[in-house]
Amino acid sequence: AENMCPKFFYRHVQLMAELTDLQAEASKLEGESKQPKESKPDADETTETVSSPIESIVTCRLCRRLLRQPVTLKCLHSFCNDCLHSAQDDKSEVSKCPTCCEEVKGLPFADVKLARMVKVFETKIPECDNCLSSHASYRCAKCDVSLCPKCWDTTHAARIFKTHVKSDILRGSEGFERCKDHDEVNAEFMCMDCGTIVCHTCILKGTHVNHTYHSVEVHRQNEQLRLEASVQDVKGLKHKLLAAIEGVKLATEKMSKSYKKVETEINTHFDHLAEAISDRRSVLLAETKKMKIKKSAYLREQLSMFEKTLNSIDETVTRSKEIVSHSFDEDLSKNVDFV
Incomplete structure (x- = not known):
């Protein structure tokens, strides 16, 4: 991650977050099948929804804050070093992941790359202007404020805010425009033949197949x-x-x-x-x-x-x-x- 250009950093993080969530779900299902009677952590602590895929990977699943001295288990779940030690039994040689309950032997490794991600995240994502306790995920152009998902739903629930459009701060930080032919996809490539920015769908099976292209960066x-x-x-x-x-x-x-x-x-x-x-x-x-x-x-x-x-x-x-x-x-x- 430290060798990536900033424009591709968040795309990389989103993919990692999705992979982590999938592995977590798979490990959780496997753990439930093996130990159906095993007590699980409180649902409020383990299934709380984070504001974005990027924030989910840089947030500790125990204290729900940005990771401090992050450590990562073999199941790819990450926690603050102090939070993980507080949740584990120091007398037991075998510990369990607080999220998926997978047994983990040995000490977790310090995740230097994740620590750098946290640092980048802190510098790029503003705080919520309403609660001042969460990172903002959306920005309202009319109100000129940045809000977390919870505060957005609270402050913009009334009908008078219906015309207010929210822009995704996390997507905006990627630095890409939307593809003109595929609105849901970022235009991450430049078609040299046509002189326009396109997405991966355009160059793989769209109107720009076999065209010469480079990444936007x-x-x-x-x-x-x-x-x-x-x-x-x-x-x-x-x-x-x-x-x-x-x-x-x-x-x-x-x-x-x-x-x-x-x-x-x-x-x-x-x-x-x-x-x-x-x-x-x-x-x-x-x-x-x-x-x-x-x-x-x-x-x-x-x-x-x-x-x-x-x-x-x-x-x-x-x-x-x-x-x-x-x-x-x-x-x-x-x-x-x-x-």
């Missing part, structure tokens, strides 16, 4: 492993993305520094160009001004010469007119040569 473990692998892949991708982001940040920082450097170089280069252009402009302007002055002087000299020539021409024309007007033929011939 194995499927869960496989899915968990696959999910963990996916998580690891995502974590790896996350690390890659973080590295890429860091790389982009470094590239951005490097680009900013490079941009500032290039910007400075461009500004410096154009500043030098502007300075050289300004200097060249000054030189060209100075040379142009100098050329203007020289050309202007030359043009003034030309203008002055042309003006003198014009004046001379004007004087000659005036003189010629005077000669023509006032001279005789002989004088005219002489003056023409003069002109």
Whole structure:
């Protein structure tokens, strides 16, 4: 039992409880046939109904409480160590089982596995919210309470509680859903072909015969492993993305520094160009001004010469007119040569 997964633990316990009850009934009938006059323990002590198969196997049949230091006889009936010693005759070498009256020789063995079952049972099954003395077997969703069978029958007997539905805590603790095709059976397997949960009837003689299947627990473990692998892949991708982001940040920082450097170089280069252009402009302007002055002087000299020539021409024309007007033929011939 200690090696079983929790989901299959209660199924295992139920089967053990049923086996124990069957063996107890068989031993009891055999004991009655052999010793018809043998006195039996009080019916209230031996036939008291326990709330569930699971609780029956972890409950002492003498004190009706959870087993303390459980010991198991060869007939498979279990009791508290102290309860069994109190019920037996220490002087007799042969003792009898308080439940089935089967003769038992020797000391009973300490049942370590059963002790572990009791411990698991105590941690998983709540106490009855009404009597606080028994373990709860049912839960009422409307009342939001957990009750033992006796308290359930007492508190929910009235008609006004007819619509209240009780859920089996012990079945619920198994962790299985009900089969869709067989409501009375737990769906303990996963059909890999159909992708749905099924019961053993479905895979043995139902609609899922010859289909590939795994137990729900194995499927869960496989899915968990696959999910963990996916998580690891995502974590790896996350690390890659973080590295890429860091790389982009470094590239951005490097680009900013490079941009500032290039910007400075461009500004410096154009500043030098502007300075050289300004200097060249000054030189060209100075040379142009100098050329203007020289050309202007030359043009003034030309203008002055042309003006003198014009004046001379004007004087000659005036003189010629005077000669023509006032001279005789002989004088005219002489003056023409003069002109």
